[in-house]
Amino acid sequence: MAKPIRIALIHGSIREGRFCDTIVRWAAREIDNHDAFELDIVDPSPLFPPPTDEPPIESAAIDIQRRLHRADAFLVATPEYNHSFSAPLKHLLDSVYGVWQAKPVAFISYGGVSGGLRAVEQLRLVFAELHTATIRQVVSFPNAPEQFDQQGYPREPERAARNLAKLLAQLGWWAKALRQARQEEAYASVS
Ligand SMILES: Cc1cc2nc3c(=O)[nH]c(=O)nc-3n(C[C@H](O)[C@H](O)[C@H](O)COP(=O)(O)O)c2cc1C
Numbered sequence: 001m002a003k004p005i006r007i008a009l010i011h012g013s014i015r016e017g018r019f020c021d022t023i024v025r026w027a028a029r030e031i032d033n034h035d036a037f038e039l040d041i042v043d044p045s046p047l048f049p050p051p052t053d054e055p056p057i058e059s060a061a062i063d064i065q066r067r068l069h070r071a072d073a074f075l076v077a078t079p080e081y082n083h084s085f086s087a088p089l090k091h092l093l094d095s096v097y098g099v100w101q102a103k104p105v106a107f108i109s110y111g112g113v114s115g116g117l118r119a120v121e122q123l124r125l126v127f128a129e130l131h132t133a134t135i136r137q138v139v140s141f142p143n144a145p146e147q148f149d150q151q152g153y154p155r156e157p158e159r160a161a162r163n164l165a166k167l168l169a170q171l172g173w174w175a176k177a178l179r180q181a182r183q184e185e186a187y188a189s190v191s
Contacts, residue, residue, distance in 0.1 A: 004038040005175040007031065008071035012078035012089045012119075014045040019144055022152045023077045023110055027139075030164050036172055040067050044092040061095065068099035073106070073175035074132070075167075078119045080111035085119040093126055100130040102187035104174035106167050108139045115142035131191055133174055137167040 009027060013020040024041060031039050046060035068074070078085050093100075105127050109116025117140055124134045139160065141147050147155055154160040181187075 006038050006072045008042045009075045011043045014088045065096050073104050073171050075106050077108045080116040080119040083118045105132045106135040106171045110141040110144035115140035135170045137170050139163045
């Protein structure tokens with residue numbers, strides 16, 4: 001069997017009580033059904049400890065950097081805040097170096113009426129600067145809390161699973177192609 005594609009599934013919110021947990025848990029359950037993928041859930045929260053705690057920021061950053069470096073592909077679960085993505089997600093993208101280049105990125109978005117799609121469009125610009133390839137297929141949940149039941153399961157599970165499967169097929173295709181390309185020639189030679 002081919003080596004599994006390592007996906008880093010990234011929390012786009014660190015807010016207390018974040019809906020992001022529901023989205024990430026659902027995506028993780030679905031991805032577990034696909035043999036082609038190996039999942040690592042990356043939560044940027046440790047980069048932002050409460051001010052009273054001893055700040056383990058450096059070790060948290062090193063841990064996150066190492067895990068993102070190992071990933072073949074990224075899947076970002078992003079909310080929309082004021083027509084954009086969250087500041088903590090931007091901080092993650094700005095502060096972790098050397099892990100993004102020549103890898104594909106896909107998005108699951110959620111929020112109010114726009115389903116987080118405006119955040120995704122802005123993230124595409126940022127990820128282009130990081131030398132990544134963003135995937136066309138997006139799984140979007142408008143008015144997200146209405147789309148999930150109390151246990152955190154989508155009210156239309158087949159549709160959500162179908163959309164995610166299409167996203168994973170595209171992400172997997174690009175991840176395989178780019179992994180091969182990185183092995184043949186380090187992207188650093190052209191970046
Ligand atoms: C500061 C703030 C700004 C928001 N702005 C938007 C917005 O512009 N468009 C939208 O659709 N939803 C907006 N929302 C709704 C969020 O997308 C929604 O509450 C989402 O669940 C937030 O993600 P989280 O719970 O994982 O932090 C906003 C929420 C907050 C807290």
